[in-house]
Amino acid sequence: MVDAFNFIKWHYMFHGGRVLFFSILVFALRLGQSFIQCFQAIWIWLSCFMMYTLFKRKRYDIFVALVTVTCFGSLSMRGLIDSVFWYTASVIFFWPILPMTIGFLLWKKGLTNKKTTFGCALAFFIAAFSEEQWAVAIICAFVILFVWDVISKDVVKAKNVVYISGVTGALIELLAPGNFVRVDETSFYDMGFISKILFKTPLIFDVNFDLSNGVEILLLGFTVLVVISALMIGRKRKILIATNIIISLLLLLVGFVNINASVKLCVRIVYAVFIAFEIGASCIL
Incomplete structure (x- = not known):
């Protein structure tokens, strides 16, 4: 226990402010690999569920559920390996989604009492104290x-409490002495703002949209089809049908070209049936 706290203190002073979730990870790993795997699975499920709860427009919103699952499914295997399956990266990049979503959910429902205000403030503090x-x-x-709030004249004390809590968590993270030590030792931080964007953007597209992501691209494309259908139903039927057919055929091509040859035939058949169903549905709409 003492060694763990000493490590966390050293990390904050000499490597960075990402100590809150690191602390949870240190103690979780002490309970074994099986525990952290189960804990991670539950955390991911809760994150997706809370995102669905935040954005749903009715009690059972199939469209929002589809988009939520698609967002997670769009992560490439390379992206998953370097984020979700690498626990050190997962706790600082992925885990904060849950407290942040809870914070916005409580904010959306209204800060009508002290418990809700405290929960919202705590959630944003935890999320902001996670990573830069x-x-x-x-x-x-x-x-x-x-x-x-200022424009709509809705500035209330409860919201100010949440603002202060979230900003405090962010400042504790951003102003950690270790952040400045790491900046001095890493050449990436010597680059200009535009140079950083130009350097990182191709890497993001390469990880998420490379040739190994046929299934993920399929999911994204299907979501696009659903959105197009929702926007155009009852307006321009022929344009809707033509657009859906074209995108479906492109997805079919992407799938057969990109899905690895080791994928079993039955999976390819299911994929082909899925595309055929989508093309048929687009004609029926």
């Missing part, structure tokens, strides 16, 4: 929400 990008994202979200 999440900290900046929450600060930017708070700026937008605050400006909207």
Whole structure:
């Protein structure tokens, strides 16, 4: 226990402020590989469920459920290996989604009592105290929400408590002495802002849209089809049908070209049936 706390203190002072979820990971790993695998699976499921709960428009919203699952399914295997399956990366990049989503869900329902306000403030504090990008994202979200509150004249004490809590968590993370030590030792941080974007953007597309991601691209394409259908039903029937058929055929080509040859024939048949169903459905709409 003492060694764990000493490591966390050293990490904050000399390597970075990502110590909150690191602390959870250290103690979770002490319980064994099986525990952390089960814990991770439950955490991922809860993250997806909370995102669905946040965005659903009715009690059972199939479309939002589809989009939520597609977002996670769009992660390539390379992306999963370097994020979800690598526990150190998962705890700082993926785990904060859950507390952040809970925070926005409580905010959406309304800060009507002290328990809700405390829960919302705590959720945003945890999310902002996780990693630099999440900290900046929450600060930017708070700026937008605050400006909207001022414009709509809806500035209340409970919201200010949440703002202060989230910003405090972000500052604890961003101003950690270890962050500045790491910046001095890494050449990437010497690059300009535009140079960083130009350097990272191709890597993001390469990981998520390379030739090994036929199934993920299929899921994204199917979501696009659903959105197009929802927007155009009852308006321009012929354009809708033509658009769906073209995209479906492109997805069919992408799938057969990109799915690895080791994939069993039955899986390919299911894929072909799925595409045939989509083309047929587009003609019926």
